[in-house]
Amino acid sequence: MIKKKEFIFLALMFFSSSFLTFCGGNGGRGEDGDADTEVGVEIFQDIEVKDTAIEEDISTEETTSSNCIDINEDITTPTTWSEDSCYIIRKWDFYVEHTLTIEPGVIVKFDAPNLTLGGNGTIVANGTSEKPIIFTSYKDDEHGGDSNGDGSATHPAPGDWNNISTNGKQGSEFNYCHFLYGGGGSSDSTLELYGSTATVTNCVFAHNKGQENGALDASSALEGTIIENNIFYDNEAPLYIDAVYDINDSNIFHNPENPSQTNKYNGIFLDYPHDIGEGIRLISWQETEVPFVINNNDWWIETGGQLILGDDVVLKFMPGSRLVLTEGQSQLTRGSNVAFTSYKDDALKGDTNGDGSATNPNLGDWVGIYDDSMITPDPYYFTWSNIYYDQYARHTH
Numbered sequence: 001m002i003k004k005k006e007f008i009f010l011a012l013m014f015f016s017s018s019f020l021t022f023c024g025g026n027g028g029r030g031e032d033g034d035a036d037t038e039v040g041v042e043i044f045q046d047i048e049v050k051d052t053a054i055e056e057d058i059s060t061e062e063t064t065s066s067n068c069i070d071i072n073e074d075i076t077t078p079t080t081w082s083e084d085s086c087y088i089i090r091k092w093d094f095y096v097e098h099t100l101t102i103e104p105g106v107i108v109k110f111d112a113p114n115l116t117l118g119g120n121g122t123i124v125a126n127g128t129s130e131k132p133i134i135f136t137s138y139k140d141d142e143h144g145g146d147s148n149g150d151g152s153a154t155h156p157a158p159g160d161w162n163n164i165s166t167n168g169k170q171g172s173e174f175n176y177c178h179f180l181y182g183g184g185g186s187s188d189s190t191l192e193l194y195g196s197t198a199t200v201t202n203c204v205f206a207h208n209k210g211q212e213n214g215a216l217d218a219s220s221a222l223e224g225t226i227i228e229n230n231i232f233y234d235n236e237a238p239l240y241i242d243a244v245y246d247i248n249d250s251n252i253f254h255n256p257e258n259p260s261q262t263n264k265y266n267g268i269f270l271d272y273p274h275d276i277g278e279g280i281r282l283i284s285w286q287e288t289e290v291p292f293v294i295n296n297n298d299w300w301i302e303t304g305g306q307l308i309l310g311d312d313v314v315l316k317f318m319p320g321s322r323l324v325l326t327e328g329q330s331q332l333t334r335g336s337n338v339a340f341t342s343y344k345d346d347a348l349k350g351d352t353n354g355d356g357s358a359t360n361p362n363l364g365d366w367v368g369i370y371d372d373s374m375i376t377p378d379p380y381y382f383t384w385s386n387i388y389y390d391q392y393a394r395h396t397h
Contacts, residue, residue, distance in 0.1 A: 068109065068147055076119070081106050084131070086144040089115060096121040104131035104176070109147055110161030111138040113185060117169040127176035129202070135190075137161055137181035158209045158236075159184035163217075168195035176202045179216075183209030183236070189217035197224045204231045205238060206255075211265065214240035219271060221245065223280060231256065237265040238290075243273040243299075249286040249310065264354040267293040267316065277305025277326070286310035291349040293318065297367070300324045301331045311335035316352055317390070318343045322367035329371065329382065342366055342389035347397060361389040361396075368392040 068086035074095040081087055084105035092112045097119030102108070104127045117123070127133035134143045137160035141152075148154065162185035166172050174191070182190030190208040191200070198221060208215040215235040218227060223244045232238035233255040241247060247268065255261035267290045276283050281304055285292055291314040301307055303326050309315070313335065317323075323340075325331045342365035343353050353359065367381075368390035374380035381392035388395050 067145055068107075074118075075100055075121075081108075086147075088138065088147060095119075096123060099124065102126075102133050104128045104133065107134045107136070107144040109136055109138045109140065109144055110182075111148075113162035115164045117165065117167045117172070121167075121169050123164070123166075123172045123174070125172075125174050125177050129176060131176075132204070133177045135164065135177065135179050135182070140181060143180075156181045156207070158182075158207050159188075163187065163189050163192050165192040165194050166196035166198055170197050172196065172198045174198070174200045174203055178204045178206070179208065180204075181207050183215060187213050187217065188236075189213045189240075190215045192217045193221035193225060195220050195222065197222045199226045200228075200230060201226060202229045206232075206234050208235045210238065211236040214238060214269060215263075216240070218242065219269075219273075227251065232263055233261050235263045237267070237269055238263045240269045240271060241273075243270060243276050243283055243307075244280045246284045247287050247292075248284075249288050251287065251289075253290045262350075265352060266350055266354075267291050267352040269293045269295070270299075271295045273299065275300040275302050275305070276307055277302025280305070282306050282308070284308040284310070285313055288312040289349075291316045291352055293343060293352060294321050294323070296321055298322065298324065300326060300372075302326050306331050306333065308333040309335055309338045312337045314339045314341065314349045316341055316343045316345065316349070317366035319365060320367065322370055324370045324372050326372050328373040332369075334386075338386060340369060340384075340387045340390070345389060348388075363389055363394050363396065364391045365389045366391070 068088045071087055071089045071094065072091050074091065074097060076097050078099045080101045081103060083103035086107040086109065088109045089112050094112055094115050095118040096115060098121060100123050102123065102125040125133050136143050137156035138148055139154045139160060140156040158181055160181045163182055179190045188209045188211060190205065190210065200216065205215040213219065214237045215232060216239050218225060219240040219242050221242060225245045228248060229250045231252045238253055253262060253266055268287060270292065273296060274280065293316045295318040297320045299321070317340070339348055341348055342361035344359045344365060345361040366389065369382045369387060371380045371382060383393040385395060387393035388397060
């Protein structure tokens with residue numbers, strides 16, 4: 001392809017030669033002088049047209065990369081990323097400050113670390129089962145081709161990019177989306193529902209970090225958040241939540257094509273969650289594939305609050321943790337085969353602490369379940385037969 005400057009130089013040489021030929025012998029005047037001038041003007045106009053075309057060509061090359069479109073500026077007006085297209089986020093601190101609609105089949109690659117909502121930002125990303133929306137690493141050749149142009153020299157890995165953060169903005173939707181190779185930031189999540197109500201359904205979270213906050217960090221999500229029918233596998237920790245919204249039994253915590261591929265810390269984690277009853281009266285947990293893991297040395301179900309545990313639900317408690325029932329056991333509805341046990345108890349719902357057989361549960365691993373309504377004896381801890389390895393019930397299995 002002839003460069004712009006080279007083209008203009010050749011064109012000017014041609015114009016000069018032509019002009020001298022037309023003007024030669026009569027100083028550009030004479031019987032054919034006017035015609036000569038018109039030809040010269042036509043040649044110059046032709047140069048201007050070709051020059052404009054080259055500028056448009058150059059502009060296009062600057063905004064595309066292989067088969068993908070480069071994103072170098074924040075989104076400040078309503079924007080749609082078109083079906084089956086590929087986009088590469090290049091801007092280092094990329095903000096979405098208005099509605100970004102992402103259509104089915106779109107691939108979003110991260111050559112920069114973050115996508116953060118700001119201003120009036122919201123994301124409406126509704127893919128389909130046939131055309132999911134992909135959020136992935138710049139090095140991921142499987143989706144969108146070899147965007148970094150290095151053949152097979154590099155491969156995607158967990159933590160290649162940081163995360164998408166809702167950043168306190170409400171109403172984002174993620175449906176049939178795949179989140180791959182994220183979690184590289186200090187928070188180590190790939191999708192962070194921070195201070196927001198959001199919907200995450202029919203999504204896949206795979207090959208991400210997340211030991212500290214989960215591949216999907218919903219620990220700061222607000223009441224009304226929906227997390228259903230998602231698949232989590234090959235992550236560190238898959239999911240962190242808060243005790244302000246329900247969790248049903250629709251999420252999957254293994255690779256459907258290879259059930260042995262799970263997550264390193266395979267559970268639903270609650271790190272100092274809100275007490276139930278602080279404006280949230282009734283919470284239902286129904287997940288049966290993995291346990292709910294509680295890390296809180298004083299987690300309360302306050303007056304008027306109630307926690308419903310479905311059949312086969314298991315709660316595991318980290319060291320020093322306890323559950324306090326302000327009004328007694330009526331606040332805790334327990335289905336059949338519900339259990340309360342140590343974080344180290346691999347016999348119930350698997351190796352949640354991710355250390356294989358390196359550790360075993362012991363009596364006193366966690367504190368217990370306390371009845372704050374009892375005056376005597378004080379303290380009063382329940383000793384139900386389905387409470388294992390605490391300081392009071394002291395059951396083993």
